[in-house]
Amino acid sequence: MRFDVVIIGGGLAGTRAATELQKSGLKCILVAEGLSLNNCPKNEFKAAGGTVLQGDRVVSGVFEGNRLIRVFTEKLGNEPLEAGQFVLATGKYFSRGLVADMDKVYEPVFNLDIEYDSDRLTWFDPSFAAPQRFLEFGVKTSGGVALKGGVPIVNLFPAGEVLSGVSSAQGDATEQILNSAREAVRAIRRN
């Protein structure tokens, strides 16, 4: 299947980016594991003509040079989703946008470059109420696009909480999340 944009992740950032991109005339597919909590924004995207791949997750991707050209999902198996542009909005640990093991944090779909501290003892503050460093970790960007092995992937735009420095777990980050989605939308329209 071929689309203009594949949006990976159906949370606040993913649904926002998907709806705006679809409304601007691009053919979009939203891959959303999804809670029913997000039905309202997903319906808005569908009303605009977008396609939702519900209950599925992207598991891997194929790169050609510094571009992502197709992704594979758990349920579609060998049938790829191809697109010119991709938005990565998979969130933090709880939604598995990031995965932590004993001494490292990684982005599990594309193995993108991550901003984090390898010393796990620094991840937490002893006070539950204090800001927690592990929630600041996330994917690095350069000019709005993701990096893989230090190389910018020119058509892969991370948005929302998968980004380093963006977290709504410690307070209201709605504006920050929406802004990151809007930036991804602007960049994709320019591309």
Add this chain to the structure above:
Amino acid sequence: MPSKNEFDVIIIGGGITGAGTARDCAMRGLKVLLIERHDIATGATGRNHGLLHSGARYAVKDSESAEECIRENKILRSIASNCVEDTGGLFITLLEDEEAGFGLDYQQKFIDACLRAGIEARAISPSEAREMEPSVNPSLIGAVVVPDGSVDPFRLCAANVTDAAMHGAKVLVYTEFIDFIREGDTILGVKVLDTRTGLKAEYRAPVTVNAAGIWGHGVAQKAGVHIGMYPAKGALLVFGHRVNNVVINRCRKSADGDILVPGDSVTVIGTTSTKIPFEECDHMEVTPEEVRLLLREGCALCPALASTRILRAYAGVRPLVADDSDPTGRSISRGIVCLDHETRDGVKGFVSITGGKLMTYRLMAELATDLVCRKLGVNQACSTAETPLPGSVDGRIETVSKRFEGKVTAGQKGAAGRQGDLAGKLRFDSEADKQLVCECENVTLAEIKYAVAELGVRTLGDLRRRTRVGMGTCQGTLCIRKAAKALAEALGDPSLESKLAADYLDERWKGMRAVGWGDTLREMEFMQRVYKFEKPYSYDEI
């Protein structure tokens, strides 16, 4: 008439040893005061496996400890039935054990030693072992069945304290020992501080018992007495569900991380053993190295642990005591140490009971109480081995459940399992009382009200130790607000809610930080979201 501040015996320490000693002394007709600086079971008592040892672990090297264990094992099964679960135990032999010289020859030696100590032990085939406990390492080459079990140390301690109080003992928690009242070479009582009000008080008794575990070292120092104690830290990990239903041990020389114990809704692996300075005893952190070691050894017992979420890590301190007979202080006694400081050090009216283990607390209490009675000239025999603890008189869930009207709910069954026949005291006056506050452990509002009214609960930590609230698979993520509100209301001060919740979250957070990766980290992010994100997404603003 004696003043209300005068007692026959003062016991310092509300762990299982102090609680058991208070019960024994009270049952022998003594006027007892028990003081504890935090809550009951906050030291080593609440920081171990919760293993009801059969004694098999000690059979080869220390037959005396093994015999003590199996005797007390049988006694606890009868006097503390609502604290004990008869899981049975396995001692497994792996190929690597055989290579290390602990193969099937050793297994036979182990069985012989068990039988000599009076512990029923019988070899079964690897396939029989797997049928008995499907989670066991499938590559085992031998297994021995022994009468291990699990014991809830919080419940056991609370039952002893409750029974002591029912026999007239005065129990003061959050009351810290500051110093002795002393005249010449005689201890006349203690000076204490109420750590919540800041008020000081003095209590007098002809005998004071030091049952303060590792902190007993400092208590003895205040009496000018030296007990050569060694704080030995033991770290443990709790897993997110009951992975095994039978206790699994390694059939080899005792080592780190070789016991896996199922207890209530979870499984515990432990322990490590590290000598630490006394200053560290009050704030121990489990290190990444300890976690790695426990995981590695745990997976050798039960490979499924590798993919099971770890709920938390914790550590306790064993009060090891140097043998008085060894002038170098190097030889450590693992057995019970009961010291009469009058004959040993010339300090009258002061007794220390230490060493030992959770399993032998009743025997320790008996020895200490015998000594107290001799000093007081009281001639009363010990009856703790025959008298069931409150909750265990007839604690079968079916019997207890009959006391509730209508259809018995999960919460009522949970309470019956935890509080035994005392669950009959729970009042389900309204539908709200039947509501579950903690859904992992099936704790109702009625049980929380009961714990506040009858079990001296003041904090969520206290409540956890009496009811298991917040101890299950979500670690309180989904119930702490509810529990804090219910507790604050039961305490008569709704304004306490936020403080109660905050203190509890910090305590849970500590245990999770040590194992903060993988699914545990996901749970931690979720916990942060539940408690910190006050403003939900509003799509109106978009």
